[in-house]
Amino acid sequence: MGSRGTKPKPTALKVLHGDRSDRINDAEPMPPEGEIVPPGDLSDDARATWDRLAPSLIAVGVLTPWDVDAFVVVCEALARYKQATKLVNGSALLVQGPNGFVKNPALTVQREAESTFAQYGARFGLTPSDRTQLKVDVGGAAKGPGAERLLS
Structure with a gap:
């Protein structure tokens, strides 16, 4: 199995670090602003995790409308971990x-939830x-055109 290398540097960091302009995607798509609501089909434990974590992640711009599905995976993984831990x-x-x-099957569920x-x-x-x-916008400045919007 070959090495995947390091993850690409986020565009905002490239701008901040002064990378060459030909290495900066100034047309990177940005998620729209809008209300971020939990899906109605979250389990009760996952909803409790959403209610605990989502407000602060939204406040710093880490959780956007495009990220809801990935965040649901986080919330449900923690719910499964909690349930498996109770069983163990x-x-x-x-x-x-x-x-x-045999090894308690709940240990496997617990480990898989941890990994997820x-x-x-x-x-x-x-x-x-x-x-x-991560780099987040703590100043709340308005977003500008092109790559400059990533620094605000």
């Missing part, structure tokens, strides 16, 4: 299987190390 905590690491003891959260949560800066990779 109420049971044992090993459970009786048809041919003897790590992958998708990073996109929203949901851990301290993930946040080091």
Whole structure:
């Protein structure tokens, strides 16, 4: 399996770092502004996560209308993790299987939910190390044309 290399630097960082103009996409699509609402089919635990995290992510511009589906994955992954953890905590690491003891299947669900959260949560800066990779607009300035809008 070959190496994928590093992720591309976000356009806003290229502008900020003074990269050559031919390496800056000044026509990068920007999500429209608008109300960001949770989908009605979120599980109860996922909705609780949405209600806890979404307002602050929206406030700093990390969660936009285009990001709702990816954020739903984060919320549902945390819901599955919470449910699997309850099962593990109420049971044992090993459970009786048809041919003897086996690893509790809830551990697999828990691990998969952890992995999904790590992958998708990073996109929203949901851990301290993930946040080091994000730049957000804390000034609330109006967006300008071209790549300059990325710095406001």
